[in-house]
Every structure is written in C-alpha cells, then in structure tokens.
Amino acid sequence: MLLLREEQRLITELLDILKQEQQSLVAADIDRLSALTPRKSELIGRMGVLAGERHTALAGAGFEAQEAGMENWLCAHGTADDRTLWNTVLSQTREAKELNRLNGMLINKQLSHTQGALQALRPPSPAGTVYGPTGLTATTTTSRGFLAG
Template sequence: MHDGAPILVLREELRLITSLLDILKEEQQSLVAADIDKLSALTPQKSDLIGRMAALSGERHAALGEAGFEAREAGMETWLAAHGTPEDGSLWQQVLAETREAKELNRLNGMLINKQLAHTQSGLQALRPPAQTGGVYGPSGRTTPNTTSRGFLAG
C-alpha cells in the first residue's frame, strides 16, 4: 500500500458510517411506529454495514502499520500530522463525529427496544390468569393444582 492508503480507506468508512446513520434513523422511526416488518428488513442491512465497517477499519489499521505508524486510531492522528492535508484532518474528524452519533443513536434505539419489550411483557402479564394460591388435596394427600373442571350435573 502507498502512503495515501489510510485516507482512501477513511473515505469509504465515511460513506459507510453515513449509510449506517441513515439506517439507524429509519430503525428509530420504525421502533416508534412499532413497524416490525420494517425493523426486520433493516436489521440485516445494519449488520452488513457494521461488518463492512469493521473490515475497513482493519484495512486502515493495516495500512497505518505498513506505513510505520500505530495500527490503531492513535496511529491515524500521527499519520495525519505527518502526511495529511487539512481536508484529510476534517475527514477524520467527520468520521469520528458520525461514529459517536451512530453509537448514541444505537444506544437510544436499544432503550426504545427495551421499553417496547417491557410494555409487551406487561401486556402479556395482564392477560395471564392470577396465580392460584393453595391447591386441592388429591387422593395421595398431596396438593394438586386447583383446576376448574366442567362437570355435568345429574339431576
């Protein structure tokens, strides 16, 4: 790879993080609207983007390592100081800012999911019959569950 490789990867990372932000915003709208079908369609897209972003980050780290810099985010800062233009620095800051925004949106979406789950569980609990306390003794002398049977009346 050549000296400009980290910035080339970074441009693709920005494109993907922007797409991820769009999906996270759609996910949030779908959560608020309880649109399960839309959520089901967005989940694989989100997973694919996250996987591709992780691979690109690995490529950028490898390019930094090959160029003699730390193969991690701190190495990007050092690389930018040595080889980057002001536009490259702005691009890096934009990637960092959009990554923070995506993490926050994902956190909020997780909270919405938990709230919806709690609401659903509460609704299911309300549909369950109340717990029966005490049972009926069976022929063995042990308590058996109190069940309502529909017998017939002889009369």
C-alpha cells in the same frame, strides 16, 4: 485515504438506517424494522473490515494500529482535507453510537410494554405454587391435622 472515504460513506449510510430504525421503533413498524436489520448488520460488518484494513495500513507505515495511530499519521502526512474527513468519520461514529444507544432504549421500552401486556393476559398463579424437585411447578397444599378425640 480511499479506505477512509469508504468508511465515511458507510457510516453515513448507517446513520440513515439508524434514523429509519428509530422511526420504525416509535411507530412500532415491525415489518420495516425487519427489513432494515440485514442491511444494518452488513454495513457494520463492512465497517469493521475497513477499520481493520486501516489499522493494518497504519501499522505497515510504522504507526499504532488504532485511532491514536491515525492521529499521528495525520500529523506526519495528512492534509487539511484528510483531517477534515477523519474528524467527520469520528463525529459520525459518535452520532451512530448515540443513536444506537437510544434505539436500544426504545427496544427495551417496547419489550417491557409487551411483557406487561402478556403478563396481564396470564391467569393469576394459585397461592402456594412452588417449584418441585423436577423443576416443574407443584402446588403445595396446606394440611390441617385431624384430631380425633
């Protein structure tokens, strides 16, 4: 259960960082976002390692090396405190996934807004602009024949 307690500690810390990230996205505070990203990545990496260690321990005890195996282990060997801790980890994991999804939506909204602003600053492209055989833009000209009579 030591691994599970550490997972729960890390997911709690990740939730805090995701909430700070959301506040930074709403406030468009890029500096704060930049400061949060390395710690967020570190936590996610560490959580992956711990989940792998938990799966290995479950397999070594004769259970499936996945969440279903944890449920079976809890039924066979777990205490009420173990089950409560596991349910907390699952609940916090769902909350973190939802926060991350919402933060992704905020990022996409910011990106769309920024791209729109950049597009407004660009000069309009001339009519008839196409890509040539080299992949570069080439302006086509409309040629009107000259008829001599």
